[in-house]
Amino acid sequence: MRKIFITLFIFSFAFTLHAQCDVSKRPIVFIHGFLASGDTYSLQIQRLIKNGYCNDRLFVFDWNSVTGNGKKTDSLLQDFINAVLLKTGASQVDLVGHSAGGGLGRGFLLDSVYAAKIAHYIHLGSRKWSYEFSWFKNNRCLNIYSASDKIIGTGAGNVEGAANLDLKDKDHYEVATSEETFSAIYEFLNNGEKPVSKNLKMPSIQIQGKAVELGSNEPMANAIVQIFITNIKTGERKTKKPVQTFIADEKGNWGPFKANPSLYYELALLPADSLARRISYYFEPFTTTDNHIYLRGFAQTGMMGMMLSSLPKKEDQSAIVVFSANKAMIGGRDSVTINGIPISTPQLTPAAKTIISSFIFDDGDGKTSGKALKQFSTAPFIGGVDISLPVNPVSKNTVYFNGSYLVLPSISSKQKIVLAVFK
Numbered sequence: 001m002r003k004i005f006i007t008l009f010i011f012s013f014a015f016t017l018h019a020q021c022d023v024s025k026r027p028i029v030f031i032h033g034f035l036a037s038g039d040t041y042s043l044q045i046q047r048l049i050k051n052g053y054c055n056d057r058l059f060v061f062d063w064n065s066v067t068g069n070g071k072k073t074d075s076l077l078q079d080f081i082n083a084v085l086l087k088t089g090a091s092q093v094d095l096v097g098h099s100a101g102g103g104l105g106r107g108f109l110l111d112s113v114y115a116a117k118i119a120h121y122i123h124l125g126s127r128k129w130s131y132e133f134s135w136f137k138n139n140r141c142l143n144i145y146s147a148s149d150k151i152i153g154t155g156a157g158n159v160e161g162a163a164n165l166d167l168k169d170k171d172h173y174e175v176a177t178s179e180e181t182f183s184a185i186y187e188f189l190n191n192g193e194k195p196v197s198k199n200l201k202m203p204s205i206q207i208q209g210k211a212v213e214l215g216s217n218e219p220m221a222n223a224i225v226q227i228f229i230t231n232i233k234t235g236e237r238k239t240k241k242p243v244q245t246f247i248a249d250e251k252g253n254w255g256p257f258k259a260n261p262s263l264y265y266e267l268a269l270l271p272a273d274s275l276a277r278r279i280s281y282y283f284e285p286f287t288t289t290d291n292h293i294y295l296r297g298f299a300q301t302g303m304m305g306m307m308l309s310s311l312p313k314k315e316d317q318s319a320i321v322v323f324s325a326n327k328a329m330i331g332g333r334d335s336v337t338i339n340g341i342p343i344s345t346p347q348l349t350p351a352a353k354t355i356i357s358s359f360i361f362d363d364g365d366g367k368t369s370g371k372a373l374k375q376f377s378t379a380p381f382i383g384g385v386d387i388s389l390p391v392n393p394v395s396k397n398t399v400y401f402n403g404s405y406l407v408l409p410s411i412s413s414k415q416k417i418v419l420a421v422f423k
Contacts (some may be wrong), residue, residue, distance in 0.1 A: 021054035027088045033099025034065045042292040047182045051195045066215035092119040098176040102126025109136045125175035127155040138162040142188040146170040150352045172354045177326040200288040208255020209293030211248040215304040219252030220297050222272040230264045234396050235409040259286040269295040278416035282406050310375045312413045318389035319361040319413035323421050328354040337400045343385045359384035
């Protein structure tokens with residue numbers, strides 16, 4: 001077994017998320033899309049656990065979607081699935097792929113030896129196909145897409161012989177994260193049985209995850225993760241010392257941490273490389289156990305490094321990233337503002353770009369134009385807005401997202417980047 005065996009995203013301890021889990025259910029392997037990570041499937045995994053799946057039989061395959069080699073990635077996926085089968089004792093897994101991960105998943109079935117390890121394949125928000133493998137019939141496939149998906153567009157559609165579902169009004173990310181998608185997946189894998197529980201809230205909550213580099217998903221070994229309780233009104237830390245500190249292991253894993261559902265938290269990511277940017281993630285209260293909280297560090301080289309090199313390092317200006325974890329920010333549909341200034345409009349966040357991350361900072365003139373930052377104009381899923389965020393010890397920055405809000409402290413971009421996460 002090759003190196004991939006030790007990179008499985010597996011946590012051996014179990015949480016009491018469900019009265020009982022069914023060990024007879026097949027393991028599921030999830031593949032994310034371009035620029036994404038395993039947290040694409042965080043909600044779906046939580047829903048599966050609440051409906052009888054065992055936590056230690058649900059796996060995410062993190063791959064380098066930016067500069068990864070196709071043949072190497074196929075080989076790594078094969079090793080990953082072999083390791084899952086060895087760990088669980090199962091003879092087959094169910095495979096799920098979203099977007100570019102759908103291309104990877106469907107391509108895996110090209111090889112009949114590989115395909116023999118797959119019981120069912122689920123294709124989410126990815127291009128349709130017009131053929132059938134004799135060794136893997138289309139009736140073993142579920143194809144979910146949306147007429148409103150502006151990334152795949154007309155490339156999606158019904159696949160003859162497969163189970164097909166058009167979500168109609170869901171965006172590209174919602175095809176992977178929505179409750180409708182979960183219900184369809186659950187029923188497809190469980191002989192038409194409907195899920196019994198959709199309530200994810202629970203009294204006892206633990207969180208954990210991975211520290212990885214944005215895009216490449218390379219583990220950030222030895223990165224420090226500090227957890228602070230924050231003031232809901234100011235975003236400031238309530239204590240000088242963190243309530244808990246973790247050092248990411250060689251696979252980037254950190255945690256677990258027992259969270260209070262009534263508190264707001266800052267998760268500070270301090271890379272082992274002293275030259276890398278420090279980033280503080282601010283979250284709404286955690287209301288459910290989540291094993292897939294990804295803290296992404298910023299690359300210093302390559303395509304991502306070039307794009308992110310424009311982020312300011314100024315004592316007198318903040319830089320903020322607004323991240324929508326489970327849906328795009330679409331102008332005309334979603335209301336997103338920072339300090340009352342819109343950052344989601346048809347011009348800034350058009351449906352065609354499917355923006356989930358918006359970088360907010362001053363373009364250098366010390367003024368707010370509210371216009372799109374040009375350096376993010378060509379990349380999918382990423383946008384930016386020119387807004388001046390002067391550092392002031394008594395000021396704060398407030399982000400509203402469709403009725404939810406997070407208050408962030410005013411901190412210099414030289415010190416760190418501030419990132420607001422909306423679930």
